[in-house]
Amino acid sequence: MAFKFKGVDFIGFDALLSSDELMARDTARQFIEDNLIPIIEECNREGRFPRELIKPMGALGFFGANLEGYGCAGMSNVEYGLVTQEFERGDSGLRSFVSVQSALVMYPIYTFGSDEQKDYWLPQLATGEKLGCFGLTEPDFGSNPGGMRTRAVKSGDEYILNGEKMWITSGTLADVAVIWAKVEDEDGLVRGFLVETDRPGFTAYDVHGKWSLRASVTSGLSLQDVRIPAKNLLPLTGGLKSPLMCLNQARYGISWGAIGAAMSCYDTALQYSLLRKQFREQPIASHQLVQEKLTWMISEITKAQLLALQVGRLKDSGKVGHEHISMAKRNNVWMALECARMARDILGGNGITDDYPIMRHMMNLESVKTYEGTHDIHTLIIGQSVTGVPAY
């Protein structure tokens, strides 16, 4: 059976955190331990999103936690990051759901929305009464969203939307979709629209057969002559940089989330290695090759913590650049995936079963490596930042 998570802190990292930051983390840690850990393996097996956790998560303030007002908690970015870490320690799927609701739905309404849109949607999204999704990616445009085909045409005081979106987290759960489309009358400028999912012409269907993020809903969206009032346009959006600003929020959260998944894998492998005996009745932790793996993991987790914290501090002081967030997302997801693979190795045969969380994390992290900008796209973003030369 899986081990009780003991937390991971090699260099006294907690001393860098304020008491509010520790409290926010501990609340999330306890919540996940009590409510997600007991059911997550079943959810993953069944491919079931744990809907029953939506209301309790809303009540504790986990949606839009770093926004001010509208019933949101007004957490700092570091506090928000630590909460994200604890969610992904549980499961990347549940963390994805929270990231989408917070960073990709509430954040754009908060940042680009009219007062009417904010007043109507944000309080309900904060409690989880209403759910949202974010439609940027299309079947033919992933890493290059600028090529999107979805179109919005102004017709009187309405917009008519047409297009296909793919790989949309929470698509079939959502009450509202933030849809990114090129506006024909505005030279193809990319803008965001709030599309209620019960509008005629809007359909959503689930992607089946996923071997990753099985506890999260992933959908395709189809918009065929969907008419929405012109006031559903997010007025302050303008160009691709608007959705990219949203992605920056989410990527930042992921850079912490990945640490959580890595901690879960490392902690499991460490505890297992001390119990499992092979050769001369010795625990496998006594072998140098096993120690090397544990050392690698704890070193990388520690470096990742410091990177995420510094990026969070930059974000809180308004000094963060998107390239900083790219580095944290790229590095931390990569190291988490490597940790999952090493941890799986340390558990031997037991590592492949869902008696332990490792294989689930490993499969989840494959998605996390791809979405919100693939590992390689972040390589190119950092590369452009240091050389000044775009290489996409």
Add this chain to the structure above:
Amino acid sequence: MKILVCIKQVPQKDAPLKLNAAGTWIHEDVSYEVNEPDAYALEEALRQKEKHGGEVVVLTAGPARAQQVLREALAKGADRAIHLEDEKFVQLDSANTARAIHAAIAQESFDLIVTGLQSDDFGAAQTGVLLAEILGIPHATIIIGIEKTDTGLRLKRELEAGHYQHIETTMPALLTIQSGINKLRYATLIGIKQAKMKPVRKVTWADVESKISPNLQQIVRLYVPEKQKRTEMMEGPAPEVARKVVDYLRTAARVI
């Protein structure tokens, strides 16, 4: 109802403990947490306030680090806090801790005071009881149920071997609460933010020193239990070994 909750910060349950050089206490370089039954006492106070209105005040005696337990309580919904802040409070025995708390709340009048049944570190289970004695109010221990009545409180106590006792008391009263009386709530993220705005009154050592006497109780020696594992092999034919085992259990181990 105006309710006071006394909360202690204790070393985390699974923290690896090292003894200090004198062998009288532990090295203080461990992680700390809220004493478990105190968390239930707080939860009970918050529930009573939700039912009957009033105020929940939380109090702790301990060094600066102990403020964390007050912050947590405020984040969960307590209205204000009192911190008797000094390293020296850690080493006080139960009687002196009760005196110090009494001095700190001299200007206040509570309808109900709740504490945990005992602290997970010293385990004396005396502080609450002694505080009631100094205040001259009734107390009841090991409480697992509280119901407000017209005249006071109806209480359920846990006794040994699955027995319960129902009693009634007038208020003001002091109760020591058993773990598991209720289901603990989480601090909400908004609660954590709001906690910052809630008042924390500091009480210094000097403020209460005149009420404190030399400790009546002292820790003379603290030690890790020594391992005494002995294995005795009994050999021979089964009937003979069985007789030897029975004999051993009767005379040496004295378990039958």
